[in-house]
Structure formats: C-alpha cells, structure tokens
Amino acid sequence: MRINSASIQNWILPVAALAAWEILGRAxxxxxxxxxxxxxxxxxxxxxxxxxxxxxxxxxxxxxxxxFALGTAAGIVVGLGAGILPGVRHFFDPLVSFLxxxxxxxxxxxxxxxxxxxxxxxxxxxxxxxxxxVFVASRHAVLSxxxxxxxxxRNMGAPSWTIFxxxxxxxxxxxxxxxxxIGLAHAFVVLFAAELIGxxxxxxxxxxxxxxxxxxxxMFAGIVCFAVFGFLSDRMLLAIRSRLLKGQxxxxxxxxxx
Amino acid sequence: xTAQTFAQARSLIGRWYSIPLxxxxxxxxVASGLVESRLLPSPGRVWTALATEVGNGTLxxxxxxxxxxxxxxxxxxxxxxxPFAAAxxxxxxxxxxFEPIFFIGYPIPKIALFPVFxxxxxxxxxxxxxxxxxxxxxPIVVTCYFGFRGVQTRLIWSAQNCGASRSIILxxxxxxxxxxxxxxxxxxxxxxxxxxxxxxxxxxDSIGLGYYITIWSTRFTFANVYAAIIVIGICGLALxxxxxxxxxxxxxxxxEEA
Numbered sequence: 001m002r003i004n005s006a007s008i009q010n011w012i013l014p015v016a017a018l019a020a021w022e023i024l025g026r027a028x029x030x031x032x033x034x035x036x037x038x039x040x041x042x043x044x045x046x047x048x049x050x051x052x053x054x055x056x057x058x059x060x061x062x063x064x065x066x067x068f069a070l071g072t073a074a075g076i077v078v079g080l081g082a083g084i085l086p087g088v089r090h091f092f093d094p095l096v097s098f099l100x101x102x103x104x105x106x107x108x109x110x111x112x113x114x115x116x117x118x119x120x121x122x123x124x125x126x127x128x129x130x131x132x133x134v135f136v137a138s139r140h141a142v143l144s145x146x147x148x149x150x151x152x153x154r155n156m157g158a159p160s161w162t163i164f165x166x167x168x169x170x171x172x173x174x175x176x177x178x179x180x181x182i183g184l185a186h187a188f189v190v191l192f193a194a195e196l197i198g199x200x201x202x203x204x205x206x207x208x209x210x211x212x213x214x215x216x217x218x219m220f221a222g223i224v225c226f227a228v229f230g231f232l233s234d235r236m237l238l239a240i241r242s243r244l245l246k247g248q249x250x251x252x253x254x255x256x257x258x
Numbered sequence: 259x260t261a262q263t264f265a266q267a268r269s270l271i272g273r274w275y276s277i278p279l280x281x282x283x284x285x286x287x288v289a290s291g292l293v294e295s296r297l298l299p300s301p302g303r304v305w306t307a308l309a310t311e312v313g314n315g316t317l318x319x320x321x322x323x324x325x326x327x328x329x330x331x332x333x334x335x336x337x338x339x340x341p342f343a344a345a346x347x348x349x350x351x352x353x354x355x356f357e358p359i360f361f362i363g364y365p366i367p368k369i370a371l372f373p374v375f376x377x378x379x380x381x382x383x384x385x386x387x388x389x390x391x392x393x394x395x396x397p398i399v400v401t402c403y404f405g406f407r408g409v410q411t412r413l414i415w416s417a418q419n420c421g422a423s424r425s426i427i428l429x430x431x432x433x434x435x436x437x438x439x440x441x442x443x444x445x446x447x448x449x450x451x452x453x454x455x456x457x458x459x460x461x462x463d464s465i466g467l468g469y470y471i472t473i474w475s476t477r478f479t480f481a482n483v484y485a486a487i488i489v490i491g492i493c494g495l496a497l498x499x500x501x502x503x504x505x506x507x508x509x510x511x512x513x514e515e516a
Contacts, residue, residue, distance in 0.1 A: 009354035101494035103453040109475030188367035226370040234365030
C-alpha cells in the first residue's frame with residue numbers, strides 16, 4: 001500500500017503536465033510553436049512511415065557510437081598509462097589541465113573545416129570531447145587504488161601484468177565508469193550542436209528542418225527522439241556497468257538513481 | 259644549494275615540458291607548410307590576435323557577456339535548486355512528486371530543448387539564461403538531494419535532545435552537514451553553465467564568445483578563433499578557482515581535499 005501510493009505520486013506531475021499541455025493546446029490557449037503531444041506523436045509516425053526517421057537515427061547513432069568508442073578507448077588507454085607511468089603523466093597532465101576547462105565544442109568550426117560536413121567531423125569532435133572526462137577519471141582511479149592491495153599482490157609474488165588486470169583494473173573500474181558516463185553526456189551535447197550547426201542528415205537536422213519549415217510538430221518529434229536516444233544510451237551504459245561491477249555498487253548513489 | 263635549485267628546475271621542466279614542446283611542434287608544423295596556415299595559424303599569430311583583441315576590448319566585451327549569462331543562469335539554479343533539494347530530502351511527498359522528473363530527466367540530453375527555449379524567450383540573453391538555469395538545475399538538485407538525505411540521523415537526534423528548534427537544526431546541523439555535497443554539485447554545474455552558454459551562442463546570437471568564434475571562423479580568420487578559445491579556457495579556470503576559494507572559506511573544517 002505504501003509503495004503503491006508512492007508510485008502514484010511519482011506519476012502525478014508528468015501525467016498532469018502532459019494532459020494540461022494537450023488540453024490547453026487543443027483549446028488554442030498555447031502559442032503555435034508548442035505543438036500538442038498528440039500532434040507530435042502524429043509527426044513521429046509520419047517520419048517513421050517515410051523512413052526519414054530511421055535514416056536520421058542511423059546517422060546519429062553511427063556518429064555517437066564511433067566517436068564515443070574512439071574517445072573512450074583513447075581516454076582509458078592514455079589515462080591508465082598516465083596513472084601507472086610517471087613519464088606519461090607528466091606529459092599529459094599540463095595539456096589536459098589546460099584543455100579541460102575549455103568547452104570542446106568551441107573547436108567545432110575548426111573540425112568542420114578540417115573534416116567536412118559529413119560523419120568524420122562529428123565523430124572527431126565527439127571523440128575529442130569524450131576523451132577528457134575518461135582520461136581524468138582513469139588517471140585518478142589508478143592513482144587512488146589502495147596501496148595495501150598492490151603491496152599484498154606483490155608480496156604474494158604476482159607478476160605486474162596480473163596485478164594490472166586483477167588488482168588495478170577492478171579497483172579502478174567504478175571511477176572509470178563515472179568518467180565514461182560524463183563522456184557519454186558530453187557526446188550527446190556535442191552531437192546536437194554539430195548536427196544543428198553543420199550537417200545534412202541526423203536527428204539534430206530534423207529539429208532544425210522543422211524550425212525552418214515552421215513544422216513545429218516535426219521539430220518536437222526530433223527533440224523527443226533525441227531525448228529518448230540519449231536516455232536509452234545512458235541506461236544501456238548503466239546496465240553494462242551493473243553487469244561488470246556486480247557487488248561493487250551496493251549502496252552507491254547510482255543504485256538509487258535508477 | 260645550487261645542486262638543489264638545479265634538481266628543482268629539472269623536476270619543473272619534467273612536469274611542464276609538454277606545453278612548450280607542443281607549441282614548438284605547432285610552430286614547426288606551420289613553418290614547414292604541412293598544413294594550410296589559414297586553418298592552423300602559427301602560435302605567434304594567435305598571440306598577436308589575442309593581444310590586439312584583448313587590447314581593443316572586443317574579447318573582453320564578449321567574454322563579459324558570456325560569463326555574466328553563465329553566472330546568471332548558474333546562480334539562479336543554485337538559489338532555486340538548493341532549497342528545492344532540501345525540500346525533496348526532508349519531505350516524502352515532495353520527494354515522490356519530483357523524484358521521477360529529476361532522476362529520469364537527469365540523463366536526457368536537455369540541449370535538444372534549446373530551439374523551444376528560443377521560441378519562448380527569444381534569441382537573446384533571456385533564452386540563454388533560462389536554458390543555463392535548466393541545465394545547471396539538474397546536477398545541483400540531484401547532488402544536493404543525496405547530501406540532504408545522507409545527513410546522519412544521530413546528529414539531528416542529538417541536536418533535538420539538546421533542545422534545538424527546527425530552524426536552528428536546519429541552520430547549524432543540516433546545512434553544514436550538506437555543505438560538501440552542495441559544493442560538489444555546484445562544481446559540476448559551473449562548467450556546464452559555460453559550455454551551454456557558449457554552445458547556444460554558437461547556434462544563434464550576435465554577442466558573446468560563442469558568436470565571436472562562429473563569426474571569425476566563417477571569415478576564415480582562425481587566429482581569432484583560437485584566441486577566443488584561450489579566453490574561454492581562462493574564464494572557466496578563473497570561475498572554478500573562485501568556487502574552490504569560496505568552498506575553502508565555507509567549509510573551513512574540511513580542508514584536506516581541494
């Protein structure tokens with residue numbers, strides 16, 4: 001009963017907002033640029049039927065997945081390297097601390113000119129902006145591994161590769177995922193900006209197309225797709241993490257956030 | 259004495275050599291003509307652009323626009339978000355009503371909503387501030403909420419036992435106990451504010467550093483683009499340091515972790 005009333009309360013505000021939006025919109029009390037939820041659904045159905053939606057989704061998915069994978073992989077490799085080897089750390093630390101406070105999206109015009117309006121420029125800028133949070137998290141994670149664990153492993157005669165894979169990586173993994181999650185959030189922000197500013201295909205392009213042709217239902221359809229896409233990617237990452245880090249997440253904030 | 263200073267100098271070079279090295283490589287690449295010099299102007303030309311544009315006040319004007327927008331949205335989010343998180347942390351009804359909005363909305367890329375904001379608030383400063391407010395609100399509320407929920411009950415009990423009133427408990431027990439979480443939420447939100455303002459200025463505006471970058475890249479004068487990127491980096495770094503300073507004086511009992 002207790003859980004029941006809590007879950008009812010959970011639904012009150014979202015449902016009320018949607019209902020109010022629909023009713024006010026039908027009554028003509030909302031400005032024209034706020035299409036009603038039903039009109040948005042109809043527009044979604046329309047672009048799904050013409051196949052436009054899937055072309056855009058495929059383009060955006062391709063850009064995010066390749067860019068994010070490249071940036072994350074580079075961030076993990078270099079970050080772990082910087083955590084383990086002082087030489088790597090001393091090379092990358094000043095560069096990263098200098099670039100970290102700069103929004104990576106400012107390099108977008110340069111990347112657009114270097115790589116063109118196609119996929120390559122988006123992949124490059126997404127990888128570039130995803131690199132930094134992952135690098136910082138993995139570098140920090142390796143450095144904060146409990147020294148006692150390392151000593152214990154070394155004492156028992158574990159070779160350094162075993163220590164790396166069986167001690168350092170598992171101990172660093174939770175923090176690493178924190179960085180990857182931030183990188184994913186950045187990836188979507190950058191993807192949106194890149195597709196809005198210079199692109200011929202993609203979810204962001206549907207949004208700007210809707211704006212240009214005063215098809216606000218289409219614009220909202222693009223926004224809804226983009227939001228759902230970002231949300232599902234984050235959920236997928238969380239699912240992968242709880243798979244990999246079984247038992248390491250009990251009582252953490254993220255466990256509650258789900 | 260001399261050996262010591264020599265060793266100090268060596269470690270200083272060992273830690274910071276990568277930035278001068280990179281600038282040197284940059285200069286050599288430009289001088290060798292491997293890349294189009296319009297795309298990658300030499301460090302000297304970037305420096306000249308930076309000096310002239312700061313000197314005649316253009317960059318300072320645009321930077322002040324960007325920073326004041328970012329700060330306005332950020333402060334608004336802090337003043338609304340922290341009391342809101344407190345209400346969510348202390349009241350079951352408020353928690354049940356708003357938890358799904360904040361926790362499900364957290365991973366959604368809200369940047370996609372920006373076109374709607376431009377219709378509601380116009381293309382100038384108000385839409386930027388409103389959007390920055392929205393983007394900053396989420397990390398602040400979510401982080402502070404966990405802080406308010408995590409206050410140890412025995413602290414509150416002992417205060418009640420000593421006969422403290424509700425307002426005194428709030429001011430002297432709950433607020434100090436939550437202070438670290440509040441500041442970590444603010445520290446996540448501050449760079450978000452700058453990123454969001456710059457992106458939205460790049461998408462459409464006639465003032466601000468984001469606009470400055472866009473306009474000079476369409477004129478193919480990339481020395482000015484790099485100069486603006488450097489200014490953004492400095493602004494972000496300065497704001498972050500200011501926040502750390504504030505944290506240092508607000509949380510005087512917990513100084514070890516910066």
